[in-house]
Amino acid sequence: MDVLLAGLISGSTYALIALGVSLIYGVSNIVNFAHGATFAVGAMLGWFFASSLGLPLWLVVILVIISTGLLGLVIHFVALRPLGNAPPIAALLATFAVGIILDNGSLRIFGAETRRFPTLLERSNFELFGFRFGTLGLVIIGVAVVCVVALALFVGRTRYGRAIRATSQDRDAAKQMGIPVERVQALSFVIASALGGVAGVLVGMYYSNVSPSIGFMAGVQGFAAATLGGLGSLVGAVVGGVLLGVAEAFGVAYFGDSARQLITFGVLLLVLWIRPGGLLGRVPAVTAEPLTGTFFGSGKPLRISPWMTAVLAVAGVGLAFVTTDYVLRVAALVCIYATFALSMTVIGGFAGQIVLGQAGALAIGAYTSALLMTKADWPFWPSFLAAGFVAAVISTILVAPTWRLRGHYVSMATLATGAFIAALALNLPWLTNGARGVFGIPRPDLFGFEISSAPHMYLLTFVVFVLAALLVARLGGSRLGRIWAAVREDEVAAASSGIQATAYKSLAFGIGSAIAGFAGALYASQLTYIEPAQFGISLSVLAVTIVVLGGMRAPIGAFIGAAVLVAIPEVFRQFADWRLLFYGVLLLLLILFRPQGLWSRFAVVDRIIPKLRRKERSAS
Amino acid sequence: MSEPLLSVQGLHKSFGGLHVVDDVSFDIAPGEVVSVIGPNGSGKTTTLNLISGVLKAERGSVILDGHELVGKKANQIARAGLSRTFQNGRVIGNLTVRENVLVGLEATTRAGRPLAKLRGIPVLQWLSLLAEAAIAVTGSPALRRQALDDQARVDRELARFGERLTPRADDYSFTLSYANRRRTEIARALVSEPRILVLDEPTAGMNPVETGEVLDQLLALKAAGQTMLLVEHKLDLVMTLSDRIVVLDDGHVIAEGIPSEIRDDERVIEAYLGRRGVAKSAGEATA
Numbered sequence: 057m058d059v060l061l062a063g064l065i066s067g068s069t070y071a072l073i074a075l076g077v078s079l080i081y082g083v084s085n086i087v088n089f090a091h092g093a094t095f096a097v098g099a100m101l102g103w104f105f106a107s108s109l110g111l112p113l114w115l116v117v118i119l120v121i122i123s124t125g126l127l128g129l130v131i132h133f134v135a136l137r138p139l140g141n142a143p144p145i146a147a148l149l150a151t152f153a154v155g156i157i158l159d160n161g162s163l164r165i166f167g168a169e170t171r172r173f174p175t176l177l178e179r180s181n182f183e184l185f186g187f188r189f190g191t192l193g194l195v196i197i198g199v200a201v202v203c204v205v206a207l208a209l210f211v212g213r214t215r216y217g218r219a220i221r222a223t224s225q226d227r228d229a230a231k232q233m234g235i236p237v238e239r240v241q242a243l244s245f246v247i248a249s250a251l252g253g254v255a256g257v258l259v260g261m262y263y264s265n266v267s268p269s270i271g272f273m274a275g276v277q278g279f280a281a282a283t284l285g286g287l288g289s290l291v292g293a294v295v296g297g298v299l300l301g302v303a304e305a306f307g308v309a310y311f312g313d314s315a316r317q318l319i320t321f322g323v324l325l326l327v328l329w330i331r332p333g334g335l336l337g338r339v340p341a342v343t344a345e346p347l348t349g350t351f352f353g354s355g356k357p358l359r360i361s362p363w364m365t366a367v368l369a370v371a372g373v374g375l376a377f378v379t380t381d382y383v384l385r386v387a388a389l390v391c392i393y394a395t396f397a398l399s400m401t402v403i404g405g406f407a408g409q410i411v412l413g414q415a416g417a418l419a420i421g422a423y424t425s426a427l428l429m430t431k432a433d434w435p436f437w438p439s440f441l442a443a444g445f446v447a448a449v450i451s452t453i454l455v456a457p458t459w460r461l462r463g464h465y466v467s468m469a470t471l472a473t474g475a476f477i478a479a480l481a482l483n484l485p486w487l488t489n490g491a492r493g494v495f496g497i498p499r500p501d502l503f504g505f506e507i508s509s510a511p512h513m514y515l516l517t518f519v520v521f522v523l524a525a526l527l528v529a530r531l532g533g534s535r536l537g538r539i540w541a542a543v544r545e546d547e548v549a550a551a552s553s554g555i556q557a558t559a560y561k562s563l564a565f566g567i568g569s570a571i572a573g574f575a576g577a578l579y580a581s582q583l584t585y586i587e588p589a590q591f592g593i594s595l596s597v598l599a600v601t602i603v604v605l606g607g608m609r610a611p612i613g614a615f616i617g618a619a620v621l622v623a624i625p626e627v628f629r630q631f632a633d634w635r636l637l638f639y640g641v642l643l644l645l646l647i648l649f650r651p652q653g654l655w656s657r658f659a660v661v662d663r664i665i666p667k668l669r670r671k672e673r674s675a676s
Numbered sequence: 677m678s679e680p681l682l683s684v685q686g687l688h689k690s691f692g693g694l695h696v697v698d699d700v701s702f703d704i705a706p707g708e709v710v711s712v713i714g715p716n717g718s719g720k721t722t723t724l725n726l727i728s729g730v731l732k733a734e735r736g737s738v739i740l741d742g743h744e745l746v747g748k749k750a751n752q753i754a755r756a757g758l759s760r761t762f763q764n765g766r767v768i769g770n771l772t773v774r775e776n777v778l779v780g781l782e783a784t785t786r787a788g789r790p791l792a793k794l795r796g797i798p799v800l801q802w803l804s805l806l807a808e809a810a811i812a813v814t815g816s817p818a819l820r821r822q823a824l825d826d827q828a829r830v831d832r833e834l835a836r837f838g839e840r841l842t843p844r845a846d847d848y849s850f851t852l853s854y855a856n857r858r859r860t861e862i863a864r865a866l867v868s869e870p871r872i873l874v875l876d877e878p879t880a881g882m883n884p885v886e887t888g889e890v891l892d893q894l895l896a897l898k899a900a901g902q903t904m905l906l907v908e909h910k911l912d913l914v915m916t917l918s919d920r921i922v923v924l925d926d927g928h929v930i931a932e933g934i935p936s937e938i939r940d941d942e943r944v945i946e947a948y949l950g951r952r953g954v955a956k957s958a959g960e961a962t963a
Contacts (some may be wrong), residue, residue: 527813534812535788537817542768542779548730549766553864554754554783556795563805 066211067301068200072255073278074293082288083244093158098253099266115556128249156640160267170267173260182307251653279322286334319478329457381510391517394618396575397602399568413474415595419571420447421576436500447573459558469648481588493587524613589611607653687736698927714924721928729753769850780864787822
């Protein structure tokens with residue numbers, strides 16, 4: 057009974073988070089990946105108001121509602137409004153970037169340590185019908201219920217509520233009828249973010265401690281709950297939140313606290329596999345527009361001639377003989393990350409699937425190779441091959457059921473898969489040593505020679521990158537590249553031309569994951585130790601940022617992106633804490649101003665030419 | 677009528693309680709051109725989407741040359757020999773015109789796709805997929821021969837549209853005019869030499885000259901024996917091209933017959949135009 061009550065309490069906070077996710081999805085048709093971060097900001101602000109300023113609970117809640125509501129408005133105006141009619145994938149990545157910025161901004165402001173959330177209530181317990189109630193639990197459930205009822209009344213009874221419902225049913229029709237759709241969308245962001253902030257305060261009170269890093273998990277819990285109930289359905293969000301809360305409470309009661317993450321990710325994945333529309337929703341039968349389309353399209357990657365490739369390769373090899381060990385160690389990391397990012401080139405750039413959990417594949421590769429070498433005494437190269445193979449197989453199986461779906465669902469499923477794999481690495485200590493990690497991973501060898509010096513390691517990673525890049529370039533230019541392009545740009549048209557889209561998406565993902573697995577093996581051998589914390593969401597963020605920066609459609613883009621994003625932070629070592637914040641800001645700026653990345657023709661030319669042609673045509 | 681090539685029986689689809697396509701049946705004989713007409717919202721495009729597998733039919737059957745298509749996926753239906761175009765034109769913007777048409781060949785291509793029988797079978801299909809990827813990277817003599825042959829077929833297909841597409845064969849299709857996009861799409865659907873070509877408003881958004889051109893090309897196709905199913909608003913084109921016409925209203929078939937019968941059918945005039953006596957000028961009105 058106590059377990060059920062605990063489940064209801066956390067479930068009611070999940071419901072609040074999920075409501076925000078669903079509300080925004082309904083009105084704007086995007087999954088707000090910054091929602092978890094908004095929640096965390098709410099929690100930190102709540103802590104600040106309550107403990108530093110010593111304000112009473114009711115004032116704390118009101119202030120948090122106001123400030124997170126404003127934050128929602130800012131997110132809408134900074135990240136979404138400018139993207140206007142850009143494909144939803146741009147908005148998805150923009151909210152993702154905002155989430156990173158918020159998480160790490162609040163980390164810099166409030167510090168990384170966990171703060172004690174002050175007791176704002178007299179805690180007393182009483183019994184009723186065999187339940188033991190605490191005032192705290194009652195207040196949390198009470199506040200959640202009040203919020204849900206208020207939202208229900210607002211959406212159901214007011215003029216603006218009607219506008220919200222109309223917009224979520226059919227945006228274009230709503231616009232035609234004179235509904236200020238953009239204002240409705242802004243409003244939905246304000247409401248959703250305020251709900252997220254309130255949830256942050258409630259969770260802070262419940263667990264009596266908060267830290268800026270709680271946002272990611274809360275965000276995934278929100279997605280899981282919203283998807284379970286049916287994305288876009290407000291009733292579904294409440295049902296999903298409560299169900300997820302209860303399921304987690306029972307899971308934690310039976311298997312311990314570490315099961316919590318596995319349950320959340322597991323629920324999200326299972327729903328996406330079995331019933332992606334959720335309990336009360338449905339995946340729309342006809343999707344009007346393909347998700348990526350012209351977003352990355354406006355930039356054609358520049359072509360590199362074979363002899364340019366040769367010159368670059370020779371220059372890359374030559375670097376090993378002219379510079380210091382320190383530079384070469386950084387350069388080796390650049391090559392490893394570039395190889396890792398090549399997986400995004402295949403999956404995102406070619407096949408158009410925006411995956412947000414590639415750190416998972418890298419982790420599987422790193423662990424496979426590290427464990428085979430340290431525990432089974434395999435030599436490097438067989439372990440290296442096994443790393444790519446195992447990474448591809450496990451990732452492909454985990455994500456396979458998702459390929460029937462498109463866009464956000466793929467992004468959410470891969471986000472969950474990546475986090476799921478990191479959670480597994482932590483929760484399978486007999487295999488992975490758990491949080492302690494794997495130490496003393498041997499260096500590679502080649503024909504009996506150990507490769508351990510900095511120049512040698514650099515050369516090895518460089519050669520692996522070049523081979524992988526050539527493979528990727530070859531794939532992109534082949535028949536498969538054409539098939540992927542068709543799937544990327546218009547899945548329906550591709551299918552009607554006889555292309556089995558799911559299979560080719562899965563193939564791209566498998567190939568990409570194998571490449572990430574190879575990169576993982578190199579990563580393990582370069583660092584000589586690995587632990588689960590290295591493979592968190594920030595590594596997946598890095599992969600996305602690298603290819604968005606460098607250009608998604610050409611392998612060289614991965615290298616350019618990696619060089620900028622890995623080498624520059626090395627130069628500014630003393631600002632290491634700011635690195636993720638920098639990535640987030642960079643990602644957001646790129647999406648807003650140069651989505652096609654550095655390595656592509658300037659978009660201006662591409663935009664002007666068709667316009668001129670059109671003018672010519674209309675003039676004639 | 678000889679044995680039908682395509683037989684649609686009792687097709688049904690509803691979107692949340694609204695019966696968009698309700699018990700639609702018709703047959704198409706080999707070499708025949710059948711048009712589906714009807715007012716906006718009468719279920720024409722949905723019917724095409726059901727036949728081509730873009731939407732799942734709730735009831736009914738679609739038999740193409742003895743094979744049931746309902747329940748099959750769009751890509752399987754394309755491989756069975758039914759290819760289509762879309763109402764708003766769905767070319768692949770970031771591929772050139774030539775590449776777009778090459779994509780259409782995926783419906784028939786065999787070279788470079790080993791073990792194709794395993795496709796669609798979970799796990800086992802990976803053998804075929806991985807082999808395909810390997811061949812795509814290494815290349816093979818068969819693949820090279822096929823590529824040459826494919827290029828020739830694409831050139832032939834583009835030549836069908838005279839000087840409209842051939843000079844632009846290597847332009848990205850997002851730079852094309854609307855009419856040229858439609859032509860590219862028709863070329864993509866035709867290049868696999870489908871047993872039946874399904875066209876959803878092939879001349880939408882085209883001016884009278886362009887419409888006339890497309891009509892000539894479709895008439896040439898018809899003369900060559902191509903079976904076609906067509907949704908179109910421009911009644912002049914429909915009357916000239918079609919062997920038979922199926923009229924939909926509110927998801928039902930309200931009339932079916934040869935063009936001259938349909939032209940004079942009271943119910944059709946009523947449903948399609950809302951009032952009587954303007955059938956003769958309908959072509960100009962909607963063009």
